[in-house]
Amino acid sequence: MSVGYTSILWNSEKKRYDRGILIFVLVYLISFYGLHALLHPEATSETLLIRAFGILAFFFLHVILVIGPLCRLNPVFLPLLYNRRHMGVSMFIVALIHGSFSIMQFHGFGDMNPIRSIFLSNLDYISLNEFPFQVLGFFALIIFGLMAVSSHDFWLKNLGAKIWKMLHMMVYVAYALIILHVVLGATQNDKSTVFFMIVLLGFVSITLIHLVAGKKEKKVDNEKPIVDHGYARVCKPEDFEENKAKMITCGERIAVFKYDGKLSAVHNVCKHQGGPLGEGEIVDGCITCPWHGYQYLPGNGQSPPPFNEKVATYELKIQDGYVWVNMEAKAEGEEVEPLNLRDYE
């Protein structure tokens, strides 16, 4: 979380994450080139470069797509999510190297502008088998580029969370384009079906894990609370764990936290990237988002000074031995007196 904007707010964990990405890339490239030197010494450096970076970008894209749902299924994966945007930018750089060299190699140095050539060389747009697959990769690269340049919090703040999120959800469009790019292109280069099967396995894995995570989310949303006079029943006071939340869905998701013998309720969605605050914890007296550690005071939903993010708050009451939450949200950052459980003991 930041007050102003600096290029990157480094901390030890981000450095560790980025070091991990760099080492991963280096180990991969050494293995890729080393094995080719042993088994395919006739290979040309341009072809190896295009293949090496294409495969790496494809792999990174799968890892990036799998991190989100994995974290929804088990918080143990959260360290992978923390600096995912750096992995996204790394993936774009790797994809850009693949794309640039491919455009140069296949479309450059000829009688037509290379970018025009991508669209106008192979004109079999109505044939599935002969479709100009490079066009698909080109559009995916544009999407990755837009995501990479807008990944900084500056753009999140200025575009607004909704537009920013929509833009970044385009990763699924790009993924579909990339799957087609690979299936209609590279996998047709080899007679073995193994590569096609690997691509298919990756696609099925990504789809399945999203469905499983989505089912879990839907289960939360489908649990209709008992409602009475504008209040929704949450649970019994003794059901709360200290410094953790119970979530309830009544139109919006609401997170009710227990801390220091008190209860407070806030809107479940973090202002940063829409993280689930209810899956976070109270740390140092603040609700802490599990995704990137953005914090909010439970009593008023405001980030502690000097930060200025705010989420909506909700009134709570105890009735008939249950905690109830007023479904009508207060203004973002509005102070609401915490419910003191000691008063009901």
Place this chain on the structure above:
Amino acid sequence: MSDFYIGWSGPSDTSRKSSSKFYYSFLGLMLLLVVLFVWLERPFSNSIFAYGEQIELEGYLIENPVIALRIKKGDEYEILPLLGLGKMGPHAALEGHLGGNYHLKVRGTLISHKGKRFLELTDGKASILASKNSGEMDHEPTLIGSMKITGEIMDPKCFFGVMKPGYGKVHRSCAIRCLSGQIPPVLAIKNGEDFEEFYFLTDMEGKMLKEDLLSYVGKTITISGNAFEIDSWKSISLESLEVSVAMPEVTNCG
């Protein structure tokens, strides 16, 4: 103490262990994929593009079936097709020499594969080191006969040296650019798994074809026409062409 992970506060022992576990799992999976990929990858050809090593050659400039040097080697001649830089034919480099009868000394980068050689005039006009007028060369092609051949139209510069692979769908756009840039089209015929027989494609007058073929590049097609032999190369004058799904084959009808 809670194991709740907050990135900016540094990892706990638990999160450090779990993230390391995932990291090494992903790395292991990636390396496994690399081994599998390299193991199953289609072998690369041993074609040669002698990048950075230019040689000098002398011969008679001919223009049909392709622009080439006809080089005397003892009692025989070798047809050495000339190419321009990048995806271009040699026309710009040979400006002022086409349409005449010339004996040229040229410098360029050699491309070779399967006993066929090409020369890229890498330095453009500066590749022409010497030229002198010569009498008309006798290089009339010998008629082999009428043929129906199934193969793939490709650009020879990539197939015979510059690209690996220089054929098939992945390479198709590149081959289209090359042919559009006036690199002469070649019909390559498979014998088993590999391309083994090659024909320059010409019109009925024996002149190089290009634009008419662009939409057929990289596809398996069947061509009918008269086949000719000229020194170390063969050519076929295109009478009819159809996209084919049949296995490549050669049928001598003549």
